[in-house]
Structures are given as structure tokens and as C-alpha cells.
Amino acid sequence: MSIKPLPRKTRVENRGYHYSKTKDKTKNITVTLQDIDSAILYYFEKVINPSVEDNGENIKVPVLYGSVERWKSVLKDGYLRDKKNQIITPVIIFKRNTININESIPQDKLDANNPNLFYPFQQKYSQENRYDRLSTQINTVSQREYYNATFPDFIDVSYSFIIWTSYIEQMNKIVEKVNYSDGAYWGEPNKMKFKSKITTFEDTTEITETERLVRTDFELEISGYVLLEQGFDNSQTTEKYITPKKINFISEVVVNDV
Numbered sequence: 001m002s003i004k005p006l007p008r009k010t011r012v013e014n015r016g017y018h019y020s021k022t023k024d025k026t027k028n029i030t031v032t033l034q035d036i037d038s039a040i041l042y043y044f045e046k047v048i049n050p051s052v053e054d055n056g057e058n059i060k061v062p063v064l065y066g067s068v069e070r071w072k073s074v075l076k077d078g079y080l081r082d083k084k085n086q087i088i089t090p091v092i093i094f095k096r097n098t099i100n101i102n103e104s105i106p107q108d109k110l111d112a113n114n115p116n117l118f119y120p121f122q123q124k125y126s127q128e129n130r131y132d133r134l135s136t137q138i139n140t141v142s143q144r145e146y147y148n149a150t151f152p153d154f155i156d157v158s159y160s161f162i163i164w165t166s167y168i169e170q171m172n173k174i175v176e177k178v179n180y181s182d183g184a185y186w187g188e189p190n191k192m193k194f195k196s197k198i199t200t201f202e203d204t205t206e207i208t209e210t211e212r213l214v215r216t217d218f219e220l221e222i223s224g225y226v227l228l229e230q231g232f233d234n235s236q237t238t239e240k241y242i243t244p245k246k247i248n249f250i251s252e253v254v255v256n257d258v
Contacts (some may be wrong), residue, residue, distance in 0.1 A: 039187035066095035118148035
């Protein structure tokens, strides 16, 4: 007994989405918390580019991410030491504090198990949409390659920064650069960027047994977003589909005058 195919309206899966992306140059779009951390580190090192003048020499200020052990040591001692137990100055250290849902942006994927909202974009050139003379001669409408990217989750991420220098003049120049970048979009060129917001600066001066340290603490808030590479059911968050290829037939009528 032959089984009739299901009517088009009752079909669950769309076979137009069943395309392999193994050889595609367009990979799955993914944004992680590490990407946000890396964007902040890049912006500090390459754009803000903090440096101080010491004995007529320009010294680049290192920027370090505060691991659990490193941040615990800073809270205990009030400063940062190297492997030789020497106080590091100048230096900037930061760590991630809290992650809050950004409710001011209404976009959402509606359901994490079955996303319903996507951002579509078209791949201008691909193997399915390459140019050849034959398609031009027979008036073929080439296939178009589209991708649907799931809407990300918009979040606000807060960070704590600590800056140490030896002199107030050195600290002033760093704080002025950081304050000037407030409200800018931090990140690498041609990559993901996230809007920044600096809340407060708090200045303190610390005196140790060997030297005097100038310290400034400030809080940074990043408006970012995260998107997994795969859903909970191993579904792709970036789907590929190709439109059907068409051939346009043009009828011509030739009239012979007798």
C-alpha cells in the first residue's frame, strides 16, 4: 500500500533549510561573554593606549584581567605584585562583576527551545549564486543564498577597574583618556562593538613600606548581547536556505507582411 505524502500545509520540516554549511565561509554567528571581555581589553590596549612619563621615558601601562587569585590578592594587599614579589606600577586591572538582562530592548527570540524571531541577511556571492554566461543567455533567475540569525539576548555587564600609578600627574592623564572614551562603542574594527558607560571615579592614595601609590577605582557598564552557537536541542542558531531557481520564458510573435 502506497503512502501519500503529507499536504504542504501539514508538513513540519521545511526542506529548503536542509543545506550543509561545512564548506561555507559564513559560519554560525556567536557572541560570548569572553568576546565582551576581549573587546574591552582590545579597546584599552589599542585605542585608549594608556601610558605614563617616568624619568623622561614613555612607559606603556599594562592592562590585566583579574582572575580569581589575582583579584583576591589585590583585595588582601591593596596592590599587585609580580612573581618576584615586587609591587607592579603602573598597572590597570579589571574584572567582571554582574550580568543583568537589558529590558529596555524589546527584541527577543520568544522561545529558547524554538526561536521565532530572526535577523535575515543575504550572501551576495556564493557557489549557488555564481555568474555564468549560460544563465544570462537563457534568462535564468539565479538562486539566492540567505541566512537567518537568531536574535541574541541583550544584557548589561558591569566591570570594576583599578588603576595604580606612582604620581598623581600620571594618574590624571590616564583618567582623562578613560573619561573621554565614555559612551563610545568599545571593540575591534570590523567586529562586534559594545556601548560603554562609566559611572564613578574614586581616587585614593596608598603608602606602603617602600613606596607611595596613587590608586583610582572606577566602574564600567557595557551594553552587550550574547548568542549561542547552538540551541539546547543542537539546532543551529544561524540557518541557511536557498531560494528556488527560476527560468523566465519570453514569448515572441513574428508577423510577416505579405
